[in-house]
Amino acid sequence: MIVSSTYYASAKYRSIKPELEQLQPDIHSCPVCLQMANLITRDDVIPAFTEHCRVCNQVEHYLSVPCPGCEQETRLDEGDEPFSCIHCGHTADRYDLVDEDDSLPEDYHPGNTPAGCSQCDGYDTVCQYASGYLCTQCLHFTETLGCCDYCSYSSTTVSEYSSMCGCDFCDGHPETWDLYDD
Ligand SMILES: [Zn+2]
Ligand SMILES: [Zn+2]
Ligand SMILES: [Zn+2]
Ligand SMILES: [Zn+2]
Structure with a gap:
């Protein structure tokens, strides 16, 4: 099973290799099928990234956020799991981590978030x-x-x-x- 899917992945990789070479240097190794076919694109406005493997079609979205514990840029994957820093183990609520609303409760605020x-x-x-x-x-x-x-x-x-x-x-x-x- 694993042998045949690896075989399939490398065959597919060979077939799209010319196309992938055009997309360098945004191509990285895919964590799922291990082919050098994972295209990483960054959003134009915010530090959000999409990984899309052209071989196995695995898609991941994540945001790059500075960890409040160690200040290193850390990946926050889409979903509803709480933030957990891979560098220092710091954990935080996703909403509190990302929210940039710095108005004070006593300020007048239209209050459209959350x-x-x-x-x-x-x-x-x-x-x-x-x-x-x-x-x-x-x-x-x-x-x-x-x-x-x-x-x-x-x-x-x-x-x-x-x-x-x-x-x-x-x-x-x-x-x-x-x-x-x-
Ligand atoms: Zn893949
Ligand atoms: Zn950290
Ligand atoms: Zn949503
Ligand atoms: Zn309504």
């Missing part, structure tokens, strides 16, 4: 980050948040008809409910 993420249906997973908002669960970054006119909850995608249809986190006005029934 917000909801329409990409992963995360409730209260979106924090303030860099010039916008970042979902601490799926690492989706957006410049702006919407606010639902029906339930007043902020999230990454809100329809312009939210006063009737609601958002991903509420059902909207009861008058609209039967519109979706067959």
Whole structure:
């Protein structure tokens, strides 16, 4: 089983090698199939990375964050596991680690975070980050948040008809409910 999948991976690797050579130096070894076919791309705006292996199609998203314990850049993988530093073992809540909201409770603040993420249906997973908002669960970054006119909850995608249809986190006005029934 392992022999045949390794065989398959190296055959596939040979077939796409010319294409991969164009993409140097962003190609690294894949932790799953061990081929030099793992393309790492960085988001244009924030230090978020996507690894996509062209041989086995393994995809990983992660954010590079300075560890509060040892200050080394550490990888925070997408998901809902708490942050745990591979260098010093420091652990932290994902949201607290990434959130850059430094307003004080006594400041006037519209208070649109924590917000909801329409990409992963995360409730209260979106924090303030860099010039916008970042979902601490799926690492989706957006410049702006919407606010639902029906339930007043902020999230990454809100329809312009939210006063009737609601958002991903509420059902909207009861008058609209039967519109979706067959
Ligand atoms: Zn792979
Ligand atoms: Zn650390
Ligand atoms: Zn999300
Ligand atoms: Zn809503």
